[in-house]
Amino acid sequence: MTKKLILDLDTGIDDTLAIAYALGSPEVELIGIVGTYGNVLLKQGVRNDLAITDLLGHPEVKVYAGLPHALKKDSFEVLPVSAFIHGDNGIGNVSIPDSSRSVESESGVDFIIDAVKTYGKDLIYVPTGPQTNLAAAIKKAPEIVNEIGKVVLMGGALTVPGNVSPWSEANISQDPDAANDVFRSGITATMVGLDVTLQTLLTYKETQQWRDFDTPAGRFLADVTDFYIKAYETTAPGLGGCGLHDPLAVGVAVDPTLVTTLPINMQVDVEGATRGRTIGDGDRLNDPQKTMQVAVGVDVQRFLSEFMTRITSVAQNK
Ligand code: BDR
Ligand code: CA
Secondary structure (H helix, E strand, C coil), X not given: CCEEEEEEECCCHHHHHHHHHHHXXXXXXXXXXXXXXXXXXXXXXXXXXXXXXXXXXXXXXXXXXXXXXXXXXXXXCCCHHHHHHHCCCCCCCCCCCCCCCCCCCCCHHHHHHHXXXXXXXXXXXXXXXXXXXXXXXXXXXXXXXXXXXXXXXXXXXXXXXXXXXXXXXXXXXXXXXXXXXXXXXXXXXXXECHXXXXXXXXXXXXXXXXXXXCCHHHHHHHHHHHHHHHHHHHHCCCCCCEECHHHHHHHHHHCHHHEEEEECCEEECCCCCCCCEEEXXXXXXCCCCCCEEEEEEECHHHHHHHHHHHHHHHHCCC
């Protein structure tokens, strides 16, 4: 049976590429997108999800609104650095038409729970923003931890420094409490963090191939990604391209052999100076059952080849 996939996105340029990767992957069926906050406000992210799935020729993908801010906060504001990297509208300030569709009336959190009940082990959940929605779903229906297939998340940094502080990665730092709840819940999860995503880089050479198709999808994907590559020239000079964070998480969800992993029960520091750090959970060090895997190596060439094949198939669509 084709695996069912849910993306939980703060869309976002690499989140956009994650949508395209999923739509270009026949091994999985994208059954819904849950919106979150982070690179953009929740409302903008959900708007982008609807508009992007339309533009990429998949208006059948339903979009659900998740929670608008971290579990222990009562509001959220986009950080200036997020707007610099992703644009004020999250998609590189590129204009695409609003969708005529609306967000679903069911809440994103309830959709997660219902999807686990319906698809069980055939369901893969891929959060590429803060983990607030998944943490809320686990709080409401704790049994889903044992019923879901797996979670493959983009976030964290185990063997390399963070990108918002020396110890914290952006998605985790938005809601360390939620990520810690997920990590310590016992859910089967693979962490695809900066350890690997900063090894998978894209350049203008590849985006030109999409532009050359001269399709609305090809032009859009090239324009937004070029904005992102340009931002990386300022935020990470010398890296040699933009990090394919979110599409790598989808890639690993589709084909886990793209990465080598370390089995380790993880936690997120929620107190003190290192709040937001992803690290082994001392309390579960001697637990023989390891429920998390942390990606520490990636087959860069194979992933980039898969990435280009899949995005190209979507970009070519007239
Ligand atoms: C992560 O943070 C967000 O800005 C990106 O979309 C990605 O999910 C990288 O740290
Ligand atoms: Ca993201």
